[in-house]
Amino acid sequence: MNIKKHIPNAITCGNLFCGCLAIVAAFKGNLVMTAYLVGIAAVLDFFDGFVARLLKVGGELGKQLDSLADMVTFGVVPGIVVFHLIEQSIKYKEYFSQGIQDTSTIGMIARFLPYFGFLITIFSCLRLAKFNIDTRQTNSFIGVPTPANTILICSLPLIMEFHRNDYGKFHEFLLNPYLYIGLTIIMSYLLIAELPLFAMKFKNFGWADNKIRYSFLIISVILLILFQFIAIPFIIFLYIVLSIINNMMNKNKTVEH
Numbered sequence: 001m002n003i004k005k006h007i008p009n010a011i012t013c014g015n016l017f018c019g020c021l022a023i024v025a026a027f028k029g030n031l032v033m034t035a036y037l038v039g040i041a042a043v044l045d046f047f048d049g050f051v052a053r054l055l056k057v058g059g060e061l062g063k064q065l066d067s068l069a070d071m072v073t074f075g076v077v078p079g080i081v082v083f084h085l086i087e088q089s090i091k092y093k094e095y096f097s098q099g100i101q102d103t104s105t106i107g108m109i110a111r112f113l114p115y116f117g118f119l120i121t122i123f124s125c126l127r128l129a130k131f132n133i134d135t136r137q138t139n140s141f142i143g144v145p146t147p148a149n150t151i152l153i154c155s156l157p158l159i160m161e162f163h164r165n166d167y168g169k170f171h172e173f174l175l176n177p178y179l180y181i182g183l184t185i186i187m188s189y190l191l192i193a194e195l196p197l198f199a200m201k202f203k204n205f206g207w208a209d210n211k212i213r214y215s216f217l218i219i220s221v222i223l224l225i226l227f228q229f230i231a232i233p234f235i236i237f238l239y240i241v242l243s244i245i246n247n248m249m250n251k252n253k254t255v256e257h
Contacts, residue, residue, distance in 0.1 A: 004055050004057055005055075005057040005059075007051055007055065007057070008048045008049070008051045008052035008055070008057060008058070008062055009048075009061065009062055009065055011044050011047055011048040011051060012044070012045075012048045012062065012065050012066050012069050013065075013069070014041075014044045015041045015044040015045045015048065015066075015069045015070070015073055016068075016069035016072055016073065018037045018038070018040050018041035018044065018073060019037075019038075019041055019069065019072040019073030019074075019076070019077055020072065021037050022034045022037035022038055022041070022073065022077045023072075023076060023077060023080060025037060026077065026080045026081055026084060027080070029084065031081060031084060031085075031154075031157035032157055032158060032161050034077065034080075034081060034154060034157070035081075035154035035155065035157055035158050038073065038074075038077060038150055038151065038154045039151070039154075041073045041074075042147045042150075042151055045066070045069075045070065045073070045074075045147055046147075046200065048062070048066060049066070049201070050201075053201075063132070064132075067128045067131070067132055070128055070146055070147070071124065071125060071128055073147075073150070074124060074146035074147050074149070074150040075120075075121050075124035075125055075128065075146060076121055077150060077154075078117075078120045078121070078124065078149060078150040078153040078154065079117050079118040079119075079120045079121030079124075080117070081117070081153050081154055081156075081157070082114075082116075082117025082118075082120055082153060082180055082183075082184055083114045083115065083117040083118065084114070085117070085156060085157070085180050086113050086114040086116065086117055086177045086180045086181065087114040088175070089175045089176055089177040089179075089180065090110045090113060090114070090177050092175045110177075113177055113181065116181055116184055117180065117184055119184050119185070119188045120149070120153070120184055120187060120188060120191075122188075123187075123188035123189075123191045123192055124146045124149070124191060126191070126192050127143055127144075127145075127146055127191040127192055128146060130142075130143070130192065140196055140197065140198055140199050141196070141197040141198075141199055142193075142194060142195065142196055142197070143190060143191050143192050143193050143194070143195055143197070144187065144190040144191050144193070144195070144197065144236075144240070145197070145199075146191065148236055148239060149187050149190070149191060149236075151232060151236065152187070152232065152233055152236040153183070153187070155229055155232035155233055156174060156233075158229040158232075159174065159229050159230055159232075160174050160175075162228070162229055163228070163229065163230055190240075195240070195243070195244075196243065196247050197239065197240065197243040198212050198213065198216075198242070198243050198246055200213055200216075212242060212243075212246045215242065216238065216239060216242055219235075219238060220235045220238065223235055223238075
């Protein structure tokens with residue numbers, strides 16, 4: 001029995017297990033724990049492919065297993081998190097704007113707004129299905145990857161929990177249901193947009209072939225040290241901007257040659 005070929009799949013199953021635990025934590029209202037579990041899952045999601053390439057044991061089973069695991073962790077989980085964020089924001093707005101003591105007395109329309117968050121789940125499913133059949137996405141991505149989208153969404157509960165006293169009005173800004181509805185619409189579009197983005201896949205560790213990746217990692221580490229969890233949304237934005245710059249540079253090189 002060749003144990004080596006099962007190692008990447010075992011790591012993928014670890015990603016799936018973290019996704020299941022993240023769902024349980026979210027159902028219990030513990031979005032901070034959900035975010036931590038998503039972070040662990042994202043690390044496992046990176047290393048399953050890395051280990052598969054290192055051991056040269058990649059295959060169709062691993063590809064399909066990875067997509068199914070990602071659908072749970074980076075498809076279902078962010079939808080649930082946005083559901084809770086919208087729900088919490090509506091209750092916050094109702095409580096303070098009307099001075100009501102019973103936060104369950106929410107308008108009929110407001111009751112259905114949290115379900116808007118599951119657009120993320122639907123478009124994540126479309127994103128993963130497209131990835132599986134798109135031969136252009138072997139060494140790069142077309143559209144924002146589901147892990148990046150989920151990390152962005154799950155950073156918001158961490159920001160509210162650990163930076164609530166740092167920026168005053170900023171915390172109130174994050175308790176606005178329309179912020180999450182807007183974010184859901186934008187990120188749902190970006191998941192399936194025809195936007196080429198670089199992948200964090202190192203075929204070698206030389207600077208020449210990985211300038212964009214090393215630049216992204218260095219800037220990201222600096223931002224995390226300086227701003228902690230608040231840096232995460234900006235890092236995702238940086239990823240998109242650097243990809244656009246990289247696309248323009250590659251296009252210019254092609255024209256020159």
